[in-house]
Amino acid sequence: MYLNFIWHFHQPVYRHPRSDEYLLPWVNFHTTKNYWQMLRLIEEREFSCTINLVPCLLEQIKDYAENKARDAVLNALLKQPDRLNEREIIKLKRFFPRFQGIVSASELQKKVLHFFFSPLDLSERKSREGLLSLREKIFSTMIDYFLKLKRKNLVELTVSPYYHPILPLLINLRSASDEVSGLPDFNHPEDASWQLQEGKGYFQKIFGYSPSGLWPSEGALSLATCQELTRAGFNLTFTDESLLWKSLDQPASLELLYQPFDCSSVNILFRDRELSDLIGFEYHRWPANEAVSDFIRRLEQKAEKVQEQAVCSIILDGENPWGGYENNGIDFLRLLFGKIKENPRFQLVHPSDYLRSHKSAMSLKLKPGTWMSSFFKWVGHPDKVAAWKRLAECRRKHPFSRFMAIAEGSDWFWWAGETEEKEFDLLFTRYLYRASRIKGQKWKN
Numbered sequence: 001m002y003l004n005f006i007w008h009f010h011q012p013v014y015r016h017p018r019s020d021e022y023l024l025p026w027v028n029f030h031t032t033k034n035y036w037q038m039l040r041l042i043e044e045r046e047f048s049c050t051i052n053l054v055p056c057l058l059e060q061i062k063d064y065a066e067n068k069a070r071d072a073v074l075n076a077l078l079k080q081p082d083r084l085n086e087r088e089i090i091k092l093k094r095f096f097p098r099f100q101g102i103v104s105a106s107e108l109q110k111k112v113l114h115f116f117f118s119p120l121d122l123s124e125r126k127s128r129e130g131l132l133s134l135r136e137k138i139f140s141t142m143i144d145y146f147l148k149l150k151r152k153n154l155v156e157l158t159v160s161p162y163y164h165p166i167l168p169l170l171i172n173l174r175s176a177s178d179e180v181s182g183l184p185d186f187n188h189p190e191d192a193s194w195q196l197q198e199g200k201g202y203f204q205k206i207f208g209y210s211p212s213g214l215w216p217s218e219g220a221l222s223l224a225t226c227q228e229l230t231r232a233g234f235n236l237t238f239t240d241e242s243l244l245w246k247s248l249d250q251p252a253s254l255e256l257l258y259q260p261f262d263c264s265s266v267n268i269l270f271r272d273r274e275l276s277d278l279i280g281f282e283y284h285r286w287p288a289n290e291a292v293s294d295f296i297r298r299l300e301q302k303a304e305k306v307q308e309q310a311v312c313s314i315i316l317d318g319e320n321p322w323g324g325y326e327n328n329g330i331d332f333l334r335l336l337f338g339k340i341k342e343n344p345r346f347q348l349v350h351p352s353d354y355l356r357s358h359k360s361a362m363s364l365k366l367k368p369g370t371w372m373s374s375f376f377k378w379v380g381h382p383d384k385v386a387a388w389k390r391l392a393e394c395r396r397k398h399p400f401s402r403f404m405a406i407a408e409g410s411d412w413f414w415w416a417g418e419t420e421e422k423e424f425d426l427l428f429t430r431y432l433y434r435a436s437r438i439k440g441q442k443w444k445n
Contacts, residue, residue: 003311003346009052009054010054011057012427013431024421025071027060029073032121032138037329038318039145048350049155050351051318052158055199058203065140073092076109082105158351159214162198163405163408164411168225171228179374179375180380186391191408213352222369223365226264226366236267237267238270239268242273255307260358269351272312274298284324288331296339394435412425
């Protein structure tokens with residue numbers, strides 16, 4: 001059985017549109033802590049897989065690499081510890097509450113700085129200056145590292161729409177109308193087209209070639225979305241298995257799940273939800289050896305039920321799960337990668353390579369949905385509905401712009417009504433405001 005692992009790397013835009021300050025430190029943090037670690041483990045274990053990159057994340061990584069990005073945490077880490085002020089100390093403790101009880105400013109800075117790095121980088125004791133130098137090295141070589149692993153044929157790189165919008169809802173927000181009342185009219189397939197074309201163009205600008213595959217933001221797909229993907233030149237996409245079962249008049253089976261389908265000339269591979277979510281949300285509670293043994297056992301059981309040419313797609317977040325694992329997930333990932341590679345039943349494959357010799361045998365009229373099946377996470381709260389109304393009103397009154405495109409990102413709706421972090425609503429509000437300042441002719445890139 002073929003195995004198609006896809007790790008999704010994403011962060012929304014944290015840059016304030018007027019001050020250019022990064023209001024949240026998570027691009028900075030995840031790059032040094034998790035993205036770098038994942039690439040090193042892939043290279044170390046020679047584990048063939050796919051990494052999906054969101055253009056607005058790449059853009060922000062480049063900003064940090066070129067010293068164009070600053071956030072409050074980074075500023076506090078770059079300062080001499082004896083010069084930290086009370087506001088900076090509060091910021092460090094707010095974003096990293098595990099260090100709330102530390103009184104000494106120098107000790108707090110040291111703990112936070114060390115926490116920014118994978119244990120892979122802390123095997124030898126490093127000074128403050130050494131860690132800050134390592135941070136610069138990581139950012140300056142990050143893009144090249146992706147390309148290095150691609151040249152080694154260890155990774156396939158895929159892309160998402162530029163600012164991570166939920167494409168079916170941009171095309172027609174009524175796709176979610178049966179889940180919640182009060183949603184406004186929002187019907188802008190041209191915005192979805194822009195997000196796709198712009199994302200593809202930025203990827204080509206950064207990496208020098210055009211990607212064939214796309215992970216749609218939040219795994220959100222529909223028939224109309226697949227038509228837009230075809231027009232944008234993509235021939236491969238992915239989503240959750242729940243959309244397959246909603247779209248078929250057949251009982252669920254592994255034989256159906258572990259094959260590509262065609263929708264409007266786009267090949268779709270559907271993720272195995274059970275296996276993906278075990279890694280993403282469950283195994284961090286287990287000892288690494290028990291978790292990996294359980295995962296391999298489940299894989300072997302599934303392999304017995306399908307043909308050798310079947311492909312199992314395991315797709316999940318490549319950054320957030322590891323914070324819940326012992327040793328930042330290193331022990332689990334090393335053991336997982338090793339056990340899979342040594343098992344003769346499994347063959348790692350890149351999705352584009354698989355599709356060269358395994359064509360879609362069945363066509364599908366895809367029903368709308370996301371990696372969580374429904375759209376409820378992005379519409380099912382009064383604050384989320386209010387956010388859609390604000391976006392729809394701004395889009396109705398003002399021409400499309402990059403500011404508008406940023407405000408269409410999924411994260412503002414994910415967090416609306418669900419977080420006390422005021423920065424998400426502040427950023428959404430400020431980008432809508434800037435979009436409302438665009439006058440005259442339709443905005444051009």
